[in-house]
Amino acid sequence: MEFKDWTVASAAEAMRKGEISSVELVRALVAEKNARDGDIQAYLTFDEDGAIAAASEADSRRAAGDTSPLLGIPVAVKDLINVRGQPCTCASKILEGYVSPYDATVIARLKAAGAVCAGRVNMDEFAMGSSTENSAFKTTRNPHDLSRVPGGSSGGSAAAVAGGEAVCALGTDTGGSIRQPASFCGIVGFKPTYGRVSRYGVTAFASSLDQVGPMTKTVEDSALLAQALFGADPHDGTTALNPVPDFASALRGASLKGLRIGLPREYFVPGTAPEVTEIVKAAIGKCADAGAEIVDVSLPHTEYAMAVYYIVAPAEASANLARFDGVRYGHRSAKSDDVMSLYCRSRAEGFGQEVKRRIILGTYVLSSGYYDAYYGRAQRVRTLIRRDFDSAFGKVDFLLTPVAPTPAFKVGELQDPLSMYLNDLFTIPASLAGLPAISVPAGATAAGLPVGVQFIAPSFADAPLLACARAFEDTLA
Amino acid sequence: MKYIATIGLETHVQLKTRTKMFCSCLLRTGDEPNTNVCPVCMGYPGALPVMNRQAVKFTVMAGMALGCDIPRRSAFDRKNYFYPDMAKDYQISQNGAPLCIGGGVEIALPDGSPKFVRINHIHLEEDAAKINHYARHSGIDFNRGGTPLMEIVGEPDLSSADETIAYLEALKELLVYVGVSDCNLEEGNMRSDVNISVRPEGQSALGTKVEIKNMNTFKGIHAAIEYEVARQIDLLNHGGAVVQETRRWDGELGETQSMRGKENAHDYRYFPEPDLVPVELDEETIAEWRAEVPELPRARRARMMSEYGLPEYDAGVIAADKACADFFEKAARAAAPVPGKTVSNWFMTEVLRLVGEGGGDISSCALAPEALAELLRLLDAGTINGPTAKELLPELFEKGGMPKAIVDARGLGQVSDASALQSLVDAAVAANPKSVADFKAGKKAAAGFFVGQVMKASKGKADPKLVGRLVAETLSKL
Incomplete structure (x- = not known):
């Protein structure tokens, strides 16, 4: 089998059968990366020695009888997740040269499961963006059309998986950063319920929204990763204590039959590219054909989601990014001569345009005299958005929506920040409500650009959501 | 004109928990700088705070001892400001929903009458690191960074330096008693920001206040208040006006100096800390903690x-x-x-x-x-x-x-056997005819001499009262 065709499940199966070793799998990955990444530019760094060492340890574990499903599976890691001894730049100059002293909880869990975490993939700087063009280091390309973006901010993760130079990847999603690039690149991107996956060791963008999730070729692979990632973490007080579901049994015999699938009318409005609308409509038809009941629902506060998001997320970011001050680690300006200029110059030199824009926006909305008008009101509207979902889920099991209004756009095409922000129109509301949501490939445009659909589930219905997505996947086969 | 001073304190008290406020680093003074640190208290990317329950408990117990109300729900906020001693460049504190509300402490006025000094609220936060200044550079020791810090915000009920010190002493006595802090002033366990204003007697509106930041010693606080009250009165008496500002106390020069004016005051941009869920206290926990507050x-x-x-x-x-x-x-x-x-x-x-x-x-x-x-x-x-x-x-x-x-x-038991002691008395009388003669000559003090002799002979074990009686009887019979 060619490397690009390996899924987590098939590679694990082949390793179990002794058809391939983890070391061979990792060597194949390196070869593929060396062949393809010149075009795709997904990877920022790859610790080859570390990867081989971890792979051979996994092979020894397997020889000793270990049957963990992720044993020996290489996982590409978005460059804002800390792995001990590896860089963690968040695609920002301000963290150039920084080497992380610790493992994020998700990494500790993957390592414990025997996964190989050696490759670090590109992203929009500090996860702020929807195209991965905001990386300080390189512009990642969409493997389906190198003139186009892979989406963002987890664009490196999506491109590496779609481009056949990674088996699977970790992304993070704050307002759509897993789902939109998954749609653009034709892979599965799963954002779990807020609080299901630890954020400890994941460089924060907007703490009340950030969530780590798998980006994979199949829904089954996402389930395999989720099984390892999920669970309460003593290092993260916002993780939920609910028991972790058994994904394998949830996925067994998954079917759309009898499911009530809601179509929120606010997500089917002019402004979405006709080809996207067509593909989503076809997907709805397939669900209906497979026995799902299609129900029209309304989420009346959807129109405020974008505004709420661009108040809450920058506000939290303005505080989260304050620590990058040149004092303890990261970039320190050579031109500073006192504490104030150390701060100002280090941050002016280290942060990119979009990051600065959001820090300023966030600082503004929290300022004395503006707090109630912006942040306070945004939090109240966020509650209304959450209630919209609660009431919709009184009528339906899942919601089906487009992921993004368009397929992948051209590199450099969107210059205006607002039109870039509009890419996340359909993904932001579920983020604000903390709900689990998944982007599943649904088809492609005439030009061959992938388009996904989004399923959204009630809080903590992560396993039923993956089962639904899995059943939808089957309708395409 | 006669002036009245109005003084209110914000007192920061380091709690004596074993570990820091939001991580498991040990709290120990005297260690090498930056040895009790981790990604959390150093503000590394991705690090998250985890609540120290003991610190919450200590704060609530202090609040109980001070008669505060303990709300069932309390929450943390981020207080944003850039300073090198603050690893994250924001401090996790409490702004809207503190752990303890109201309460107060009674002090004794110089005439002995009691005065109740009200407390507005007590909140919990993390301490900053310690900056050490050297001849050509400064160093930051993050060992102290993240120490649980309880801030007792008092009402402006005090009117003199003496009352202020009485208030601080009462607080200190209580907090040490409850066992939540050592309140060691030299080690900075208890640091106060002092707000001071003066107004002419008869005027009800408070004067413009000045804040003196971060003072450790009671002696310094006393001197600073005396100085500042006199400075403000002097200003007003000479047609000047007090400027709202933050000042610092220079102990060596014995004066307060301007740090920053109102126009340069920080906008802390408080907002709810998204990394911590609110603290919910049930009745059972509150009752349990209340039972642990000593009398x-x-x-x-x-x-x-x-x-x-x-x-x-x-x-x-x-x-x-x-x-x-x-x-x-x-x-x-x-x-x-x-x-x-x-x-x-x-x-x-x-x-x-x-x-x-x-x-x-x-x-x-x-x-x-x-x-x-x-x-x-x-x-x-x-x-x-x-x-x-x-x-x-x-x-x-x-x-x-x-x-x-x-x-x-x-065998240190007292000898109370009268016959045994009588023989010692007799022996002493027989051995000291001169003292017997003195006694007979009217020197009654000589009796004491015989008691001493008997005690000595008994190696200190004789019942001194019994010996006294026996000596008196024996001498009177001679």
């Missing part, structure tokens, strides 16, 4: 007076220190039927003297309260005499052990 000095003083029959002075001295009071009460209970006043006499004159000489504290000495009780019971029963008891005490204090066992082993 406070004032109540204890009163109870000790009635329970042990102590005079107010004794009760005051003993109750002021929790370890002392605990020791005394254990001893007094075990010593019954020896009267409490006897125990208090011995405790205050003998035991506390030994503590003072040893330089330690009552809880670290080897003397057990039960040992003191047994010693006093032996004395009361006449098994040993006073001098023997006084001799034994330092040994028990140094080495521990129980007095009865020592008395038995060494």
Whole structure:
């Protein structure tokens, strides 16, 4: 089998059968990366020695009888997740040269499961963006059309998986950063319920929204990763204590039959590219054909989601990014001569345009005299958005929506920040409500650009959501 | 014109938890700089705070001791400002929903009358790191960064430096008593920001306030208030106006100096801390913690007076220190039927003297309260005499052990056998004819000489009262 065709499940199966070793799998990955990444530019760094060492340890574990499903599976890691001894730049100059002293909880869990975490993939700087063009280091390309973006901010993760130079990847999603690039690149991107996956060791963008999730070729692979990632973490007080579901049994015999699938009318409005609308409509038809009941629902506060998001997320970011001050680690300006200029110059030199824009926006909305008008009101509207979902889920099991209004756009095409922000129109509301949501490939445009659909589930219905997505996947086969 | 000063304090108290506020790094003073640190208290990318429950408990217990209301729900906020001692460049604090609300503490005015000083609220936050300045550079020690810090925000109910110090002493006594802080001023366990304004007598509106930041010692606070009140009055008397600003106290020059004006005041941009869920306290937890708040000095003083029959002075001295009071009460209970006043006499004159000489504290000495009780019971029963008891005490204090066992082993029991003592008296009389002559010549003091001789002959074990009686009888018969 060619490397690009390996899924987590098939590679694990082949390793179990002794058809391939983890070391061979990792060597194949390196070869593929060396062949393809010149075009795709997904990877920022790859610790080859570390990867081989971890792979051979996994092979020894397997020889000793270990049957963990992720044993020996290489996982590409978005460059804002800390792995001990590896860089963690968040695609920002301000963290150039920084080497992380610790493992994020998700990494500790993957390592414990025997996964190989050696490759670090590109992203929009500090996860702020929807195209991965905001990386300080390189512009990642969409493997389906190198003139186009892979989406963002987890664009490196999506491109590496779609481009056949990674088996699977970790992304993070704050307002759509897993789902939109998954749609653009034709892979599965799963954002779990807020609080299901630890954020400890994941460089924060907007703490009340950030969530780590798998980006994979199949829904089954996402389930395999989720099984390892999920669970309460003593290092993260916002993780939920609910028991972790058994994904394998949830996925067994998954079917759309009898499911009530809601179509929120606010997500089917002019402004979405006709080809996207067509593909989503076809997907709805397939669900209906497979026995799902299609129900029209309304989420009346959807129109405020974008505004709420661009108040809450920058506000939290303005505080989260304050620590990058040149004092303890990261970039320190050579031109500073006192504490104030150390701060100002280090941050002016280290942060990119979009990051600065959001820090300023966030600082503004929290300022004395503006707090109630912006942040306070945004939090109240966020509650209304959450209630919209609660009431919709009184009528339906899942919601089906487009992921993004368009397929992948051209590199450099969107210059205006607002039109870039509009890419996340359909993904932001579920983020604000903390709900689990998944982007599943649904088809492609005439030009061959992938388009996904989004399923959204009630809080903590992560396993039923993956089962639904899995059943939808089957309708395409 | 006569002026009235209005003073209000914000007092930061370091809690004596084992670990830091939001991580498991140890709190230990004197370690090499930056050795008790981790990604959390160094503000590394991706690090998250985890609540120290002990710090919440200590704050709530302090609030209970100060008569505060304890809301069932409390939350944390981010206070944003850039400073090198603040690793994340924001401080996790409480702005909207503090752990304790209201309450206060009673102080005694110079004329002895009581005054209640109100507390607005108490909130919990993390301490900053320590910046050390050197000749050509500065260093930051993050060992202190993240120490749980309780901020007691007082109402502006104070009107003089003396009242302020009385308030701080009352707070300190209470917090040490409850056991939530050592309140060691030299180590910066207790630091206050002092707000001061003055207004002409008869005017109800408060004057413009000045804040003096971050003061450790009571002596410094007293001097700073005296200086600042005088400075403001002097300004007003000369047609000037007080400017709202933050000042610092320069102890060497003995003056306050301007740090920053109102226009440069920070906008802290508080917002709810998204990394921590709110603290929810159920009735059961609150009841459990309330039961752990010890009886406070004032109540204890009163109870000790009635329970042990102590005079107010004794009760005051003993109750002021929790370890002392605990020791005394254990001893007094075990010593019954020896009267409490006897125990208090011995405790205050003998035991506390030994503590003072040893330089330690009552809880670290080897003397057990039960040992003191047994010693006093032996004395009361006449098994040993006073001098023997006084001799034994330092040994028990140094080495521990129980007095009865020592008395038995060494045969230190008091000799109260009248016939045995009579023979010693007779021997002393026979051996000292000159003193007998002195006595007969009217020198009544010579009797004391014979008592001394007999005590010496008995190696200190004779019952001194009995000896006195026997000597008197014997001499009168001559």
